[in-house]
Amino acid sequence: MASTQTLEKIYDLIAPLNKRGIELTPETTFAAGLQLDSLTVMDLVAEIEDEFDIVLPLNLLPNLETIEDVANAVEKIVSEGN
């Protein structure tokens, strides 16, 4: 389970892209829920990488459907890096 702190940081990064004003929860999905196109997802990934100072490999993306998936992946990468 990802920490609230990680989730909050990701919500902040998503907020400006959330044009439809969808409620952000750990279960919110990027494709069906937020309806982000692949290019916006790409920008978001880059921002998450910079925020957490990590590399979020392209190969992982297909498995990351919800905000919580991303938060968990981020925490795992951050902890492996230390």
Added chain:
Amino acid sequence: MDLLDKFDATVALRASLPFENADPFKVVMQEIISETEAIIDGRHTILAGTNNYMGMTFNEDALAAAKKAIDDFGTGTTGSRVLNGTYNGHKALEATIADFYGMEHCMVFSTGYQANLGMISALGGKDDFVIIDADSHASIYDGCSMGNATIVRFKHNDVENMERRLKRLPEGAGKLLVVEGIYSMLGDAAPLKELLEVGKKYGCMTLVDEAHSMGFCGENGRGVAEQLGVEHLVDFYVGTFSKSVGTIGGFAVSNHPKFDVLRFVTRPYIFTASLPPSVVASATASIEAIKRSGNRRAHLWENARQLHAGLKKAGFDLATPEAQSPIIAVHLPDAMVGTRFWETLLLEGVYANMAAPPATPAGMFLMRVSVCAQHTSEQIDEIIKRFTITANKVGLELKP
């Protein structure tokens, strides 16, 4: 369950485009009159959307060599490069390309697509990292999917964004940086000097795809790395015969002493048939001709600059501030205008490419024109004139 149902959204998207008189995905070239003209739907049309940059498709030496090879060696090899599919011609072609690049080793693949698939999937192993530009060609992305490396993507042509990512990777890990010389949709050149220098600083091996720059960039036509004087920073080049060389096939060249082992571990090289002798012979002759084509290169660049300047003066919104390659792309506001523009232009007798997402970056709609060294300056003027007529017909606002 119907496995094709998942494509319904694609079908719907295609159906929503307002084509009435022509369909960009169903164009048939009925007759090829020359490198620059064809008959499409009975109409005499100027070709301004091919990759025939150096106009080599009717090069006399290449035609003669292909005909002789057919007579001497038959229509095909019926086998893989590593079995019965390597003829003298394939070895001679590899020697010609190695010489063209001033490098030691060359492997010829059946297409450039397969060259990227093979090189990237073989070089990037399980514990390695492959670092790619976000706007990379599909063959680079597919090479990444095929291999087992961790894929890291940076913002298009953004050196600083790339460096931030390289900094985060483990110091001793294997890293392959993959970039292109010219990007084929916008026709923009990569800042190869900076990209490759920073890549080297972080211990990357480098692969440069010169598909859309071979033939006319650099003094000898090797590509953008030659043009910018950074060939010493390139570990592997990938290229294709399907553009400036005027036929089909792909290659990789390198000075790496262990390069030849790739012939035994690169699946898209092994598990497919080799190029037919006629194609090999015409590619060899064409590359020899390109070496001697200083004037043709100069004329191609004149054409590119003339087209860029003319369209700019007419008030089109161009994708690059100046002609960085023979690809000159014009921004169009949306799919509707894009579609109608393409169709009207075709009826005016100019074939260009409509480029739309996902092939384009950032959801852009483009009319992509590529010029040929065999275009006359009158034809370039004619293209500019018909672009303007088309803009007026479809109500595209020009800002001269």
